[in-house]
Amino acid sequence: MIFNSFQFLWLFPLIFIVYWGADGLSSSSGKGKRIAQYVLLAISYALYAQWNLPYTLILFGITLCTYSFALLIERNKAYGRKKYIIWIGAILTILPLVVFKYYNFITQAGASALAWIGIDRPAPGLNWVVPLGLSFYSFQALGYLWDVYYRKYKAEHNFPDYMLFVAFFPQILCGPISKAEELLPQIKREARFDYARGVAGLRYLLWGMFLKVVLADRLGIYVDTVYSDPLHYSGSSNILASIFYSFQIYGDFAGYSFIALGVAKLLGYDIIKNFNRPYFATSVSQFWKRWNISLTRWLTTYIYIPQGGSRKGTLRTYWNILLTFFVSGIWHGANWTFLFWGLIHGMAQCVEKFLGINKPVGKRWLIPPRILMTFFIVNVAWVFFRLPSIEDGFAVIRHFFTFGKPYLDMLSISHSVFALCVVIVVDFLFEYRNSAIHSFLGRHNAIRWAAYLFLTLSIALFGVLDSGQFIYVSF
Template sequence: MLFNSLDFAVFLPVVFILYWFVFKQSLRAQNILLLVASYVFYGWWDWRFLGLILFSTLVDFGIGNSLRYAKEARNRKLLLYTSVFVNLGLLGVFKYYNFFVDNFVAAFSFFGSSIQPNSLDVILPVGISFYTFQTLSYTIDVYRRKLEPTTNFIAFAAFVSFFPQLVAGPIERASNLLPQFKKATRFDAKKGISGLQQILWGLFKKVVIADNCAQLSNDIFNNYSDYSSSTLILGAVYFAFQIYGDFSGYSDIAIGTSKLFGFDLKQNFATPYFSRDIAEFWRRWHISLSTWFRDYLYIPLGGSRGNKWNQVRNVFIIFLVSGFWHGANWTFIVWGALNACYFLPIMLGSRNRIHINTVAENTNLPSVKEFLQIFITFILTLIAWVFFRAENVASAFSYLNQVSAFTVNFMEKLHIERYAFEILPLIAFLLIVEWFTRKKVFPLEKVKSPITSSLVIILFIFVFGSFSNLQEFIYFQF
């Protein structure tokens, strides 16, 4: 079920009314409702994969409670490794099996041998990368004794499958979200209004920015050999705002929807395209995933401690794994490696924590230095996005090679190819709004004229939104 669909427009009010008006006297009944609603929400896409969520839930719930009684280090590690094996095993089978098989075949073919292995004819379950990481983090925290295992299966199952963030995050920690299922709350009108405003802003980014950019970027990337370098540059820009509007828009809708039920999710994006270096960008982009890898992989590996070689190794591991998490394609691995190369000079120069504050914190406009830093970081990000979007690595290099063949009559070609004007004013509007509200969690948060601001965004959605061809959220494929 898509957030931008008529189905969800009916589904959400029904669940909301049942939650606050029918089952308000019983916390357990409310949690059961959310659990059933979440399974309906996910099963709307393909009911056959509901068993995977239930299986993952049962495994980590059982392991968490077993850790409660396991005292010996050996037994505790065995339980932890079981959780890791099961959760990563699910990912390995459904997401990476065919990738490894295909590359295994290619390697043998390179040496003149021919083999015919069996491939899996399965589709990737939506959201599997998100909910497996969510349950895995619960077990790791219990193993580390940072979290008490829960005995409330309904609350735990609702935490794992909570429909607003089930299929594309944010990846919530049990320490933040799980206790909220155990505490009865009353409806907070202010939080509800804030939730609706955040949903509205998320829909704007999805249907006005992302879906319009998708139509242009898809055509340019799919037919890049037919276009000039100027249009290819625009194609990269359009994809940059497609993926940002799509993914951050999903996060806003998820967080806003959660507020309607009294839940608080973590912020997942914080104006990343205003970052002054790559280190700041990764503190502001897909925050829940970046912090997950930091806490459960980077720091256990040693982080930035140790000698320079260990630091370089850890940086490459974290970015390569992050790239591979996004998909079973060498393009994502190259994308991760490229970001590692961007990050290394900053980290080795001990400059990865110098941009903690908000850019132009006490002024309305950035300094010349800040503007150049933002521009250079955005260009580096664009280059990386080409690999992320391309069908294969060869296509990405070919795309960038054509971009480098910049011609003197680029404005003339840009005008002929007609990719210059359709969406740029809307992107500019997005950037202006986010710039002047960059210290807020989302632009409509605590505005002076909430009704007027909301009506303006609604008008933009209905006038400029792309509704003719309903687009799935881009991160559903990851």
């Protein structure tokens, strides 16, 4: 189910009623949370099956594999055997990801390498659709497996609980990637509807919808036009498109994450807040503490730290950073552009670490230039992320410095500027006046309700209501 679709508008209220109705039934029948939990599991699988029924088997397969291997690890405490089990389990877990997402990339890269040494062997390609959310739920399940291996979390014995952990519908398509210690205890506990959590859920849902429909999809119109043939447009148009894309991808992914957070809260679950106003970061290192927080946490926990993190000397630290962002790049997609994008981020963080500017800024006057500098680096990296090849990325960046009449589609620009102003003002207020704004809104009900009404009407009046897909769904 796409959150910005018409289906979500009528289906989610139904899910809400059925789920809490089942929860009430569970309590009255003395069966704790069982019925509600089964209902949520059935809904999660049904929504996934609605998109592609056969691919539900992949979801189930990964769930069964990690569940079984976690139990095996628990039963085999000897280090040597445990190590074999975890590696077999991990390989089997990521196998569908490798086949569906990276097979073509690997065979084509292999064929290119062979061609380079004079052996012409065309790569047989697969024309399969990548299962939705595969990267997200594979990583979530894999994270659980490693947690069991490191004894950070005990293996889950209840299979339906574990199935829900992997397939929980608000987060299955685009994350956030939850940890077992966060979500599994919530699945097990007997929940009661909590008013404050419900209201917070609606707020996140509304803000997420605004970010997606009003900001991201509006900016996307200009970005798609210019990037469909970037060299045909002037340098200034390309610069504007690159800035718009930075905000488009923010609105798109943060929008999805906030909606997922809101939906989860409305169902009584707290999941990780995946975004924290990333464009107010004062360094690339700080940016990654605010952007796709759950992925950063996953990469730090299961790649960076096991490699030694920053404990094995300066050079090894730099290597670990680069390796982590290599994995981050390849996770995003099977293309050299994503690897290059990861490399830019990794290198920027190494440079920041070398110069000692990776920590939050102390002096206030330094904050604006550092925010701008960080945005500049991130913005350039997004150019490579967006375009089909590294060569195209360099061509566009060279093209930034050419003159010409800017492409100004006033309709798209006016909507975009409106959305950007709202988002920048709101993010600024919550970044720098957080307690003041909370206490102000807490005291003035009318203003709070007016804000909700403004956002809801803005979505209806200014949003792109064509259920455009979320960018990160394809990752």
